[in-house]
Amino acid sequence: MRPVLEVSGLSTHFFTRAGVVKAVEDVSFALNAGEILGLVGESGSGKSMTGYSIMGLIDPPGKVVAGSIRLKGEELIGYDEARWQKIRGNRIAMIFQDPMMTLNPVLRIDTQMLEAVLAHHDVPREEALRRSREAMVKVGIPSPDERLLAYPHQFSGGMRQRVAIAIALLNKPDVIIADEPTTALDVTIQGQILFEMQKLCRESGTALIWITHDLSVIAGLADKVAVMYAGRIVETGTVDEVLDCSRHPYTRGLMCSVPACNPRGQPLKQIPGMTPSLLSLGAECAFRERCARATAQCDTMPAIGQDAHAVRCHHPLGAPT
Amino acid sequence: MGISKRFAKSPDLAARIALKLGAGTPPVVVHALDRVNLRVMQGEVVGLVGESGCGKSTLGRVAVGLHAPSSGDRRWKGNVIAPDDLPTRLAIQMIFQDPYASLNPRLRIADIIGEAPVAHKLIAPADQEAYVADLMQQVGLDATLMRRFPHQFSGGQRARIGIARALAVKPEFLVCDEAVAALDVSIQAQVLNLFIALREKLGLTYLFISHDLGVVQHISDRVVIMYLGRVVESAPTEEVFRAPLHPYTQALLAEVPRLDQRRKDFVAIKGEIPSPIHPPSGCHFHPRCPHATERCRAEAPPLIEAGPGRVVACHLHSAAQNAS
Ligand SMILES: Nc1ncnc2c1ncn2[C@@H]1O[C@H](COP(=O)(O)OP(=O)(O)OP(=O)(O)O)[C@@H](O)[C@H]1O
Ligand SMILES: Nc1ncnc2c1ncn2[C@@H]1O[C@H](COP(=O)(O)OP(=O)(O)OP(=O)(O)O)[C@@H](O)[C@H]1O
Ligand code: SF4
Numbered sequence A: 001m002r003p004v005l006e007v008s009g010l011s012t013h014f015f016t017r018a019g020v021v022k023a024v025e026d027v028s029f030a031l032n033a034g035e036i037l038g039l040v041g042e043s044g045s046g047k048s049m050t051g052y053s054i055m056g057l058i059d060p061p062g063k064v065v066a067g068s069i070r071l072k073g074e075e076l077i078g079y080d081e082a083r084w085q086k087i088r089g090n091r092i093a094m095i096f097q098d099p100m101m102t103l104n105p106v107l108r109i110d111t112q113m114l115e116a117v118l119a120h121h122d123v124p125r126e127e128a129l130r131r132s133r134e135a136m137v138k139v140g141i142p143s144p145d146e147r148l149l150a151y152p153h154q155f156s157g158g159m160r161q162r163v164a165i166a167i168a169l170l171n172k173p174d175v176i177i178a179d180e181p182t183t184a185l186d187v188t189i190q191g192q193i194l195f196e197m198q199k200l201c202r203e204s205g206t207a208l209i210w211i212t213h214d215l216s217v218i219a220g221l222a223d224k225v226a227v228m229y230a231g232r233i234v235e236t237g238t239v240d241e242v243l244d245c246s247r248h249p250y251t252r253g254l255m256c257s258v259p260a261c262n263p264r265g266q267p268l269k270q271i272p273g274m275t276p277s278l279l280s281l282g283a284e285c286a287f288r289e290r291c292a293r294a295t296a297q298c299d300t301m302p303a304i305g306q307d308a309h310a311v312r313c314h315h316p317l318g319a320p321t
Numbered sequence B: 001m002g003i004s005k006r007f008a009k010s011p012d013l014a015a016r017i018a019l020k021l022g023a024g025t026p027p028v029v030v031h032a033l034d035r036v037n038l039r040v041m042q043g044e045v046v047g048l049v050g051e052s053g054c055g056k057s058t059l060g061r062v063a064v065g066l067h068a069p070s071s072g073d074r075r076w077k078g079n080v081i082a083p084d085d086l087p088t089r090l091a092i093q094m095i096f097q098d099p100y101a102s103l104n105p106r107l108r109i110a111d112i113i114g115e116a117p118v119a120h121k122l123i124a125p126a127d128q129e130a131y132v133a134d135l136m137q138q139v140g141l142d143a144t145l146m147r148r149f150p151h152q153f154s155g156g157q158r159a160r161i162g163i164a165r166a167l168a169v170k171p172e173f174l175v176c177d178e179a180v181a182a183l184d185v186s187i188q189a190q191v192l193n194l195f196i197a198l199r200e201k202l203g204l205t206y207l208f209i210s211h212d213l214g215v216v217q218h219i220s221d222r223v224v225i226m227y228l229g230r231v232v233e234s235a236p237t238e239e240v241f242r243a244p245l246h247p248y249t250q251a252l253l254a255e256v257p258r259l260d261q262r263r264k265d266f267v268a269i270k271g272e273i274p275s276p277i278h279p280p281s282g283c284h285f286h287p288r289c290p291h292a293t294e295r296c297r298a299e300a301p302p303l304i305e306a307g308p309g310r311v312v313a314c315h316l317h318s319a320a321q322n323a324s
């Protein structure tokens, strides 16, 4: 089976006055129809920018400097804005970390949803409105008729997030990139959204990239997991492999920081040290300064392994010694 | 702990935000908060959880004085707060749920964090840079980035800028609205450890709004649970997690995602999700409640005492009390 989405060697850099920020560096993964990839990693490690790159949304001074993005075999890198517009919101949709990226503050919700349908589908207005209302109900927004007539600022944070999810669901895309989509929702509503997402993936074969910091959500939802650190994928594999048998020291550190794994009221375990500046990454492993396993070998950046459970580390955990 | 000084207190406050929906439609009133009482003791960490849209941010904004309640009042150390009371305004700070919208896009980070403490003479202008650098470090941000603008940061980095800005004016009471939601668990641990340390060192008090029950359980002394504008349960943290009384609290705890659950089959919410525009009669939770009876549809359950420091609003429990 050919993957729906194939990303390989993707690098996205920002050319700022202070220097080049290598926000995404050599990122590769593939997703089959209906598959769910959990993308986790350090804050600022390039998760959102990976999503933006796949959506063709990197603006100057940022630029996709290398790599390939294939949607059902079709290469998207090099497309002009007109062709991206046919893809965006239609075949690939993104639920942004900040719902106000999707929502226009001066337009009513119904206007925005109708526009999202009518831009890509030649259907009557009534049909577009019916789909919009249906999507609002799916994401658990009561009184959809009144809420459709409201403006974004009249919604709570979590309701805005749900409207953004509803817009992403409208055109049943091939790929959905969901960037922290349920952080502002209580767990019962989150469960409702996860139910709808899972249904969409199972029934329409939509492939889903779920970016989140909530490892427990990933545990229940994802098939595969990729962990990012300082712009690169440092570990990838099935959800069981990555969460139960973490091999990269950063992944292991993350698992130990989860509050549920720490005694109540006591200080939480945290990974020592600070995220390296993406401006001054040298040739060494980016995690080196914070890593208890580092040796002289770590002066060179390790390559990512070729196994299904791949790790970018010279001395991975659980390795035969 | 035996501290009995009253802190921010807002008895009987019903912030109703009137929402006008274009011409032609009658104005709709959203009952964001309905006679909510909240009392936070000095040095206490109160976790506020509840449904999305139930009014938590509104309550937080009322507590820091950004919204005037439609009715009710707000007290600080026992006194009603005057609108022009600057020291109190500085002492109560909020970390906003939506960091991007709350950061001025035209200011550099050094000024976003450093402007207020200089303006209010908490530090000398010459010390601004060192002060900002120190705060950035504490929240895990690289201080060399202080000349950047907000749009050049990732979501979690912006959230930390918001945290540093709130801490910069040395508050006594901090309303954290989803303050750590955008952070990976390791940086979240760093920020939570910072909050716990500040509380021990400076006696800082927190109202901690969060959907992450793991975080709430870890950091709070007491948990307040809201549903559709009303408080439905409030109890010491350990009690709530050991034996939740309200059916909504029980539903919340049952749905908490767990690290050891794999390929879960998620289920849709049973019943209808009620709307704050047309709040259901009686108990607001009845359209979703598995135990709902006729009485629940007709009559709103009052908050009643259900143990030491513990209240709940549910007919199941008032019935039990009447019987005994
Ligand atoms: N316009 C820009 N100019 C310079 N650097 C940028 C710009 N936009 C993003 N960056 C940097 O690129 C890096 C990757 O950002 P990205 O938003 O992808 O992080 P993230 O993994 O999504 O983090 P978070 O979990 O905090 O949202 C960050 O370190 C950020 O500071
Ligand atoms: N400016 C406004 N105009 C009209 N209604 C509003 C306004 N601000 C908030 N509301 C309504 O008030 C209710 C409570 O909103 P609030 O932001 O307090 O919810 P919340 O509990 O913080 O939710 P979330 O967890 O999603 O952030 C919502 O139904 C919302 O639509
Ligand atoms: S390569 Fe070396 S420094 Fe990097 S994570 Fe592995 S052991 Fe640690």
Ligand code: SF4
Pocket: B246, B247, B248, B283, B284, B285, B286, B289, B290, B291, B292, B293, B296, B301, B313, B314, B315, B316
């Ligand atoms: S009062 Fe009735 S409907 Fe409301 S939570 Fe209790 S049992 Fe359920």
Ligand SMILES: [Mg+2]
Pocket: A047, A048, A049, A097, A179, B154, B155, B156
């Ligand atoms: Mg992000």
Ligand SMILES: [Mg+2]
Pocket: A156, A157, A158, B056, B057, B058, B097, B177
């Ligand atoms: Mg809120």
